[in-house]
Amino acid sequence: MSLATLATMQDEVKALARERDAVILAHNYQVPEVQDVADYVGDSLGLSRQAAATQASAIVFCGVHFMAETAAILSPDKTVLIPDLDAGCSLAASITADQLRAWKAENPDAVVVSYVNTTADVKAETDYCCTSGNAKAVIEAIPADREILFLPDLYLGLWLERVTGRRLKIWMGECHVHAGIRPADIVRWQEEAPDAEFLVHPECGCASQCMAFGNERTHILSTEGMVKFAKSSPKNRFLVATEVGILHRLAKEAPGKRFEPVSEEALCRYMKMITLEKLRDSLRDWKHVVAVEPETAARARLAIERMVAIA
Numbered sequence: 600m601s602l603a604t605l606a607t608m609q610d611e612v613k614a615l616a617r618e619r620d621a622v623i624l625a626h627n628y629q630v631p632e633v634q635d636v637a638d639y640v641g642d643s644l645g646l647s648r649q650a651a652a653t654q655a656s657a658i659v660f661c662g663v664h665f666m667a668e669t670a671a672i673l674s675p676d677k678t679v680l681i682p683d684l685d686a687g688c689s690l691a692a693s694i695t696a697d698q699l700r701a702w703k704a705e706n707p708d709a710v711v712v713s714y715v716n717t718t719a720d721v722k723a724e725t726d727y728c729c730t731s732g733n734a735k736a737v738i739e740a741i742p743a744d745r746e747i748l749f750l751p752d753l754y755l756g757l758w759l760e761r762v763t764g765r766r767l768k769i770w771m772g773e774c775h776v777h778a779g780i781r782p783a784d785i786v787r788w789q790e791e792a793p794d795a796e797f798l799v800h801p802e803c804g805c806a807s808q809c810m811a812f813g814n815e816r817t818h819i820l821s822t823e824g825m826v827k828f829a830k831s832s833p834k835n836r837f838l839v840a841t842e843v844g845i846l847h848r849l850a851k852e853a854p855g856k857r858f859e860p861v862s863e864e865a866l867c868r869y870m871k872m873i874t875l876e877k878l879r880d881s882l883r884d885w886k887h888v889v890a891v892e893p894e895t896a897a898r899a900r901l902a903i904e905r906m907v908a909i910a
C-alpha cells in the first residue's frame with residue numbers, strides 16, 4: 600500500500616469512528632498503521648481500563664478475541680467489534696473451562712488466579728484475573744495462607760513464584776511467541792551488546808532464567824512497563840524480548856533511542872490478522888460483534904473488576 604493510500608484509509612477509519620461514535624483500542628502488538636489510528640494503544644490492563652471507562656457507544660478492539668470479550672464483559676451496554684473473528688491466542692487456548700473445573704475439584708480450597716489471556720468461560724471460573732502489569736500485586740493481595748492455582752502461563756507463573764516468594768500451583772500453558780524466546784537469545788545479546796539494556800516480558804521462555812542468571816541490565820517488565828522504563832532511562836540502546844509490535848510504540852514514545860528485537864521471529868500471527876483494511880470494514884459494515892452470554896459475563900466480571908482495581 601502506498602503512503603498516500605495508507606493516509607487516505609487512515610482518514611477514512613477516523614471519520615467512520617467519529618460517525619459511529621466508536622473508540623478504537625489497539626494492543627501494543629498491533630501493526631504500526633493500526634496503532635497510529637487508535638484512540639488508545641496499550642497492554643491488556645490499560646485497554647481493559649479504557650474499555651470500562653469509555654463514553655463512546657461502541658468499542659472496536661484491535662487485538663485478539665479474549666481481549667474483545669473482556670471489553671464486552673466490562674461494558675455490557677456497548678457494542679464491541681473485532682475486525683477479524685479468527686484473531687485467537689495460543690495461550691488462551693491452552694485451558695478450557697472444563698479443564699479448570701476439574702483442576703478446582705482437585706484443589707477445592709485454592710484461590711484461582713487467571714492471567715487475562717483466557718476465554719470468558721475460564722474467567723467465569725476464576726477468583727482474580729491479572730495481567731503481567733499487575734500479576735505480582737494480585738498474588739500479594741491474596742492472604743499468605745491460601746493456596747493459589749495460577750493459569751495458564753507457565754513462565755509467568757514461575758516468574759511470579761520468584762518475585763513473590765509464594766509457591767503456586769501452575770498450569771503448564773505457554774504462548775508460542777514468547778516461549779520461543781530462549782535463554783540462549785539473551786546470553787548471546789548480553790555478550791554482543793554490552794551497552795544495551797534488556798527488556799524482557801515475563802511470558803518469555805527465558806524470563807525465569809533471566810531472573811536467576813540475568814545481570815543488572817536485565818529488566819523483567821510488562822509491555823507498558825517497557826515503555827515507561829525506556830522513556831525514563833538515561834540509556835540509549837534497548838534490546839526487547841517480546842512480540843515485535845511493541846517496537847513501533849517504543850520508537851514513537853522514546854524518540855532518538857535505539858530499540859532492537861532479541862528475536863525477529865517473535866511475531867504473533869493472531870495479532871497481525873488485524874489490518875487497517877479490516878478495521879475500516881469493521882467500522883463500515885459493523886462487524887464482527889463480540890458478545891458474552893450474560894450469566895457467564897456476570898461471573899467473569901467480578902474477577903476482571905478485581906484485576907482492574909489492583910494497581
Ligand code: SF4
Nearest residue numbers: 688689690774776867
Ligand atoms: S503473543 Fe502470545 S499471548 Fe499474546 S496474543 Fe499472541 S499468542 Fe496470545
